[in-house]
Amino acid sequence: MRKKSVNELKVGDKSIFGKTLTDADLFAFAGICGDFNPLHINEEYAKTTRFGGRIVHGMLTASLIDYTLTDLIGLGGVHISQEIKFLAPVRLGDTVTVESVLSEVDYQTRRLRIESTLRTQDGTICLTGTAVGKAPKHQNE
């Protein structure tokens, strides 16, 4: 990981991150955020819902965008805002892939816009996101 100048970034730059989401992720996340909704942690309850089993916290799946932002912008980047749309559930054991694309670069203000899409192994889009960020001015800033 290195510091990039904003001039090294261009519209269309892409980062991809894939991960299988397991109980290790789910229970660590529940412990971090305090959300112990039985839809996430109680298989017997979750079986009685329309999902038929436990699903992963939406905000956990959204957190996978973080990797791609750090990868795209590099050291010294700032995360200013994030919009997330939750479109479909992610089930425990799903392998999800986040693809993030730089859609706007303002070389004057160093503001960036990044569009993210998260898909499961069968191609279902479960989440889309739009981040606004800022790139560092100089490589040594």
Next chain:
Amino acid sequence: MRKKSVNELKVGDKSIFGKTLTDADLFAFAGICGDFNPLHINEEYAKTTRFGGRIVHGMLTASLIDYTLTDLIGLGGVHISQEIKFLAPVRLGDTVTVESVLSEVDYQTRRLRIESTLRTQDGTICLTGTAVGKAPKHQNE
């Protein structure tokens, strides 16, 4: 935790969640999301930045909204979308408090809007968020 009917919800309903954010949270979150930016995990590097030390992942602090959404809406609620503005860094060891308030309830469509504010122990607002959710129709849905 129980299932609420939309008719039990009203504008102004509030949920508050406070937590001290430690290395246990930070490194668990890095392992979940794959974002090992040294600003979060490398104290010596972080000392050289304008933050003067490690800060917590923005998406980790955002995840604390989850507790309040589940608490407000109850079982069977759906998280449709989330907007987050990152306003100030959260430092390792900070005790943060999320306050979420139901700002809109549409009893016909069961759509909800929830506004969240996250403050540190000294009152600094580090994050604001707006969630759109949906309440279950019936208590036994």
